[in-house]
Amino acid sequence: MSKNMHVCKLSDIPVHGIMDFVIGSGERVLVANFRDKYYAYNGNCPHQGTCLAEGFFDGAVLTCSKHLWQWDITTGKPIGLAESPLEGYKVEIEGDEIYVRQANALKMAELFSDISTSTQDRLVQLTRREEYESGSVLYDLGDTTDDLYILESGRVEFELGRDDRTSAAGFILRKGEVFGWAALLEQQPVRIAKAVCVEKSALLRLNGEEAVKVLASDPASGYLVMRQLATLITRHFTSSSEK
Amino acid sequence: MTTKTLNIQVNARNRAYALDGTSNDKILNLGLSNAVDLPYECGSGTCGTCKARLISGEICDQWPEAPGRKFLKLKKGEFLMCQCAAKTDSVIEVESFVHTMEAGACVPAPLKGRISSVKLLTPDVIFLQIALQQTVDFDAGQFMLVQFPEIVGFRGWSMVNYERHAKTLDFVIKKKPGGELSEWLFNNNCDGVEVDLFGPMGNATFYSRLAKNILCIAGGSGIAGIMSILSRASQDGYFSQYNGDVFFGVRTMKDAFFLDELSVLRGECGEKLNITIALSEEAAPDDARTDYPLLTFDQGFVHEVAGRHMEDRYQNLRAYLAGPPPLVNGSIGMLLRARVTTDNIRYDKFS
Structure with missing residues (x-):
């Protein structure tokens, strides 16, 4: 079982917005809010490594600014032009703090x-x-x-x-x-x-x-x-x- | 003296390609001219899309100051395929799926030509025509890389004209203050100067079997590729069936050009083609409307003007964007909010 890694506070994430953070392991993590849930993904586009926080987010769909790859923020599944899913983390919330944990590769x-x-x-x-x-x-x-x-x-x-x-x-x-x-x-x-x-x-x-x-x-x-x-x-x- | 043939192996996510080239061939151009659809956007050292990693062998970087190098992890051996040629047999890696071009694609190739016409369209926009030594086919909306003698590096410019088996290529070029090429073009008599070209390139292309309404948003010299698209659409009678909305952004009327040509296209294509000139720094003078009765004039940034005029007319639409990054990004945001799917948003980012 992988361990929890601290990312940010709940209040750091705008309502229906995105924000990215570099966590202790050096990984860039993108955190998104949609309705009452929070989602976390590798912050670099799986296409060419573009910073996803610079992309477009309408509250449900994330669009990379470079080549317009898109993903469903609730699942990380590719939409439209995108050929790869986002690499997701399991999100755990303790009080006002957001932690992430590596997800199982099969899932x-x-x-x-x-x-x-x-x-x-x-x-x-x-x-x-x-x-x-x-x-x-x-x-x-x-x-x-x-x-x-x-x-x-x-x-x-x-x-x-x-x-x-x-x-x-x-x-x-x-x-x-x-x-x-x-x-x-x-x-x-x-x-x-x-x-x-x-x-x-x-x-x-x-x-x-x-x-x-x-x-x-x-x-x-x-x-x-x-x-x-x-x-x-x-x-x-x-x-x-x-x- | 013969130039030694080098073996360049390109390892992609899905397969490898073996290319035979020389130390003169930029790796991107070598792949594309062999119909291997390597990733790129600007083709001229700026955008970083064509980055690859050297696995073995030696390469020569022909433009070590290329702005696109800021996207590279140099310690990992990354380089720009559009600027580098192999010095020895080499193996490189591209971190994406790479396929061969589809049958019927206009495969890019090296070309030679000479400047046949240069004229000022506005105080800082130049019209350039190049007569080719051989004919070339290209898709409407594509661009060509052009290299001038004594000026380092290729520049990418969209063709203004559209025709099969083209013998000449028309371009518009924006003057960049202090830019080496701009100064050379604007201050020298360039007629007859021989140039090297490579192309055609670019994926923001229009073809009549598209069967969708089209929306074009262009700023300044970005109108070039849109003119080519409109030319092809006009030749094919496309606007008898589909709507066309064109928004051309300039700062003031003094910066506007191609208004006569756009009026002619509007006259040929009829009422389904709407052309709006968006002036960002002034209201349209009355005589503009008198002089160009077939064109519409409005004030504001071009993507904002387009947003006001399009309102809820985004159904069955393909959008073409061309211009500086704020225009392209602003337009993309507007189109995404209007639920235009990303496969219907086409542009070639040159920066």
Whole structure:
């Protein structure tokens, strides 16, 4: 369990407004008020690191000033042009003080963000948190597709091809990003890329077969996960923006 | 002497691209001319959008004083792709999804031309025409990077004209007090001077299959790209079906230009096209209304004037914004409050 970090006082946040703070860990945290609730997110835009407090906030939707990415302030989910969710914190209020705590990476993952809380909690129970040193190979081409992975911290790179005929195939670096999706698919028994931690990394591992069983017991959530999975795959292989 | 071919690998979030270039090629331009849609906005060293990280190899920064460097984490090896060329085989990383351009896109390329016309439109706005050695296709609303001899760096300017297979490109340029290029252009006889260009670039484009009403808010020389959009819309008879609202902001009537051209466009396109000249520092003189009966005149900052005139007419709308940052930001705020979705707000930030 991560510890609470102090951010500010309730009275620092304008009604239906936003304010950002640099907390003790050096992270920039954006705090927003909407109705009687407070929400906290990483204060830098997941697109290009622009300071989100300089953006537009109408009390419900936050818009980054640089490229107009938008998010629902109550969930951090992307709206319109935005391609990534905001990285959220759990907010705890004690008296007039606002504290934040790191959120579980699975609960932040776009793949699982729309499903029921009870199914989310069952999946969290199934995860195993593991730490890897830089250079660790998580899986190689042709390995069995057993687990899918959710990044908590660090950085993972992918490589296609064999021997000296390899090419880089992208990388992930944001908390809540999911990879090794093939573990959720039937008839996809082997890995098609190599995954390597290129920094010290913390990951949540989730067995694909067990996850599918949980999702099968909650078909509405299962449908949402598979729909989100199709969206994620499409984003990797097709152009995402109309010109 | 042959220039050695260098291998430049661009690692993006979703895949890698292998590019063959030389030490003369800026990495952004190399990628774009290979139809790899690398991130950028100004293309000229100001906005910081094209930042990337050097993983291996060596690069040469051709403009170490570029204002966009303030957005970089230099200790992490970040650099501006629009200003840097590889010196050796290199691997770089772009922290976003990068795709290849769609079929039919106007792929940017290096071009050569010479200045064929220079004239003053107002005391501090110049009209510049460049005749190209080869024709070029571009979308209405796009811009071109232009480099002049003896002046360091490329500048980005939107085309005023619109035509397929264009042989000439028209630009308007605002004089910047003390600016090296402004002084050179305003004080020299530049006719016939050879220039290098790269483009077309920019995503604030208009095309007739858009099938939406359009709202254009421009300040000063920002009217350039809007003129191109109106030219294309007029050629396609677009305003027979859709509304067009154009707001052109200048300080005083002495700063206004293109009023004859806008009147002609209004005459060609009919009543569905409304063109309003917003004067920020004076009320419109009576003779302006007499001289330009097809144009409307109003007083105030252009985005505020636009807000008053548009009221509740934001349905099925695409907005194009062009001008200094306060105009663009003020207009964005107004459009968001009017619930215009962000995919329908188009602009290219040059700063």
